[in-house]
Amino acid sequence: MPKCSFLLSQVSVLFFLSTHKPRRKRKVNEIQKMGSFMSSAYATPEESGSESNVIAVHSKDRFDEQFQAHKNSNKALVIDFTATWCGPCRMIGPIFNSLSTKFSQAIFVKVDVDELPEVSREWQVQAMPTFVIVKDGKEVTRIVGAKKDELERKIQMFSS
Structure with missing residues (x-):
């Protein structure tokens, strides 16, 4: 059976960092500035x-x-x-x-x-x-x- 090639790494990291410890807010902002690998996949x-x-x-x-x-x-x-x-x-x-x-x-x-x-x-x-x-x-x-x-x-x- 073929595998679905869906990666949730950045989404998961953003969720984790945004819901845990306020001092990690800087890291969340850095990841958001980098852009998501998913941004080019969504339909406009x-x-x-x-x-x-x-x-x-x-x-x-x-x-x-x-x-x-x-x-x-x-x-x-x-x-x-x-x-x-x-x-x-x-x-x-x-x-x-x-x-x-x-x-x-x-x-x-x-x-x-x-x-x-x-x-x-x-x-x-x-x-x-x-x-x-x-x-x-x-x-x-x-x-x-x-x-x-x-x-x-x-x-x-x-x-x-």
């Missing part, structure tokens, strides 16, 4: 719109159909391996949807790893979310985790 209001060009596949045949369609085009294929129980997946979902409208020159596909375990195994997905970018039928890059900035940068790099 304009990113959480409902418009999307993401194709949700619910069968191996449908996935194979989308993959073949991609191979016959010169577009990049961006695959989001996700799970309904995965917090970071739900967090970055609206961002993935907005990227699908921003980068119309790429094909965006969403695969639920619990619904299509054979596709997940075929692509060697071990953590969620995992984003795989495919160009000309070959994997060109992989992003593991809800890394919004890296995902957007790589999509831009391979979709042009």
Whole structure:
């Protein structure tokens, strides 16, 4: 079973430091100034719109159909391996949807790893979310985790 790649380290540290001993307030402020690793993963209001060009596949045949369609085009294929129980997946979902409208020159596909375990195994997905970018039928890059900035940068790099 793939593992969810959700880290609570800074959130936990902030909670602990803010609820224990007032003299640690300086440390809380220092951590808050550094920014949170989660800050780039949250969707901004304009990113959480409902418009999307993401194709949700619910069968191996449908996935194979989308993959073949991609191979016959010169577009990049961006695959989001996700799970309904995965917090970071739900967090970055609206961002993935907005990227699908921003980068119309790429094909965006969403695969639920619990619904299509054979596709997940075929692509060697071990953590969620995992984003795989495919160009000309070959994997060109992989992003593991809800890394919004890296995902957007790589999509831009391979979709042009």
